[in-house]
Amino acid sequence: MKKQLIIIPSILFLLILLTFFYLLIIERNPSEIPSNLIEKNVPKFEAESLINSKKFISHDEFGNEIILVNFFATWCKPCIEEHIYIQRFADEEKIRVIGINYKDNPKKTIKWLNKLGNPYSNVLLDKNGRIAIDWGVYGIPETYVVNSKGIIKYKHIGPITEKIYKKINSLTKEIK
Amino acid sequence: MILKKSFIIIISFCLMQFLSNNSYTVEPDEVLKNQKQELRARNISKNVRCMVCQNQSIDDSNAPLAKDLRILIRSKIKDGKNDEEIYKFLTDRYGDFILLKPPLKLSTLALWFFPFIFLIIGIFIVFYHNKKSKNF
Numbered sequence: 001m002k003k004q005l006i007i008i009p010s011i012l013f014l015l016i017l018l019t020f021f022y023l024l025i026i027e028r029n030p031s032e033i034p035s036n037l038i039e040k041n042v043p044k045f046e047a048e049s050l051i052n053s054k055k056f057i058s059h060d061e062f063g064n065e066i067i068l069v070n071f072f073a074t075w076c077k078p079c080i081e082e083h084i085y086i087q088r089f090a091d092e093e094k095i096r097v098i099g100i101n102y103k104d105n106p107k108k109t110i111k112w113l114n115k116l117g118n119p120y121s122n123v124l125l126d127k128n129g130r131i132a133i134d135w136g137v138y139g140i141p142e143t144y145v146v147n148s149k150g151i152i153k154y155k156h157i158g159p160i161t162e163k164i165y166k167k168i169n170s171l172t173k174e175i176k
Numbered sequence: 177m178i179l180k181k182s183f184i185i186i187i188s189f190c191l192m193q194f195l196s197n198n199s200y201t202v203e204p205d206e207v208l209k210n211q212k213q214e215l216r217a218r219n220i221s222k223n224v225r226c227m228v229c230q231n232q233s234i235d236d237s238n239a240p241l242a243k244d245l246r247i248l249i250r251s252k253i254k255d256g257k258n259d260e261e262i263y264k265f266l267t268d269r270y271g272d273f274i275l276l277k278p279p280l281k282l283s284t285l286a287l288w289f290f291p292f293i294f295l296i297i298g299i300f301i302v303f304y305h306n307k308k309s310k311n312f
Contacts, residue, residue, distance in 0.1 A: 005305060033227065036271035043269075103240075129244045136269040138227035138241055 035136055035155040042069075042150050043134040050106055050123035061098070061122075063150035066172050068097045070120075071132055071140045073104045074112040079141045082159035083116050089165075090119035095172060099123045102132055102140050143168070147175045201238050208250055217250045220262055224249070225274050233276055 037043070047056045061067075070086055072079040089095045099120035101109050106125060113123070126132055135144065138157075145154040145168060154171055156164055202221075208214040218235060224245060226237035234242035245266070252262050266274050278284050 005301060033271065033273050036267070036269060129241070130248075133241075133244060133248065133269060136271075138270070 029158075032157055033138070035152070037136050037144075037152045038155065040152055042144075042146055042152060043131075045131050045134055047100075047124035047126065047131055050101060050109055050125055056122055056124050059150075062146055063148065065096055065148050066175065067146045068095055068168070069100060069135070069144040069146060070097055071100045071102050071126075071135070071137050071142045073102045073140055074108045075104065076102075076140050078159035080116070082141055082143075082161075083119075085160040085162075085165045087117055087119040089168070090121075093169060093172070096121045100126050100131055100135075102126050102137070103129050145171055145175075201236060201242075202246060203243070206243070206246055206250065208254070213250075213253050216259065217246070217253055220249050220259060221246055223276050224266060225276050227270060227274065 042058060042062045045058045049056055068086075068089055072083075072086075086097055086099075090097050097120050099122070101123055103126065109123065113120075124131070132140075135142075136155075141159055143156045143160060144152050147153050153175055154168065156168070160168070202218070208217060221235035222233050224234045226232045226234045226239050226242040228239040228241050229237050232242075234245045249262055252265065257265075263275070272278055272281075272284075278287060280288055
């Protein structure tokens with residue numbers, strides 16, 4: 001029994017150590033929180049558009065095709081980094097991308113899009129961050145993949161990289 | 177004398193720390209006129225995690241998202257929503273992670289009861305060990 005008393009806690013301790021080690025070596029961002037909206041319908045919202053005066057009503061737009069929703073701002077540096085990939089989604093993959101301009105100055109956004117190119121089919125204004133809260137956004141850039149039934153299939157937090165670009169591409173082909 | 181002085185400095189430093197920890201970040205323009213409603217908003221905010229800083233409540237956090245959520249909670253209270261409805265609104269969007277105190281659910285059972293189970297195992301081991309030693 002005395003032997004067991006030493007062996008059992010040692011094994012338990014070793015298991016805990018191995019778990020910590022495993023969590024340390026796998027590729028993950030511990031501050032990243034899984035979205036609660038995956039496999040759920042897109043939130044209902046209405047928004048002003050940056051370019052045209054027509055009001056954007058979410059339930060009229062989602063549910064017909066695969067759409068990427070990208071939260072961005074001109075003051076957000078990583079948004080510049082990922083812009084090239086957003087452009088590639090629109091140009092090369094012909095995927096519709098809706099941009100939600102988070103707490104920004106519309107004039108600056110127009111200038112920014114003129115300079116970097118506009119990959120968005122619609123640019124919606126989220127002046128007070130209320131739309132972002134409905135989508136469960138907590139730090140931009142964030143990108144959502146919505147299927148043709150209007151259901152959110154994937155969320156990426158942070159800038160899109162080559163790896164994430166490929167991942168989203170294969171996902172959109174999968175859910176087509 | 178020096179000891180007395182350093183003691184006073186340490187005590188005042190601790191007091192400052194204590195007072196600063198108790199100060200809150202709610203800005204004057206956010207505060208509701210109705211005191212009862214404001215108290216409800218404060219109580220809810222203390223239990224809602226700031227998703228940006230993650231180890232603070234939105235009541236303590238200076239992050240812009242925390243401010244947005246504080247304002248949103250107050251507007252929902254003004255609209256006559258009850259606490260459960262407000263918590264549901266938040267967890268529907270950000271999951272249970274937004275609550276600083278996780279709810280008791282099937283998926284969180286281990287979180288709630290493992291400490292007690294380990295405590296019982298520990299007591300059992302100590303008790304058994306003592307009994308054995310006494311026998312020798």
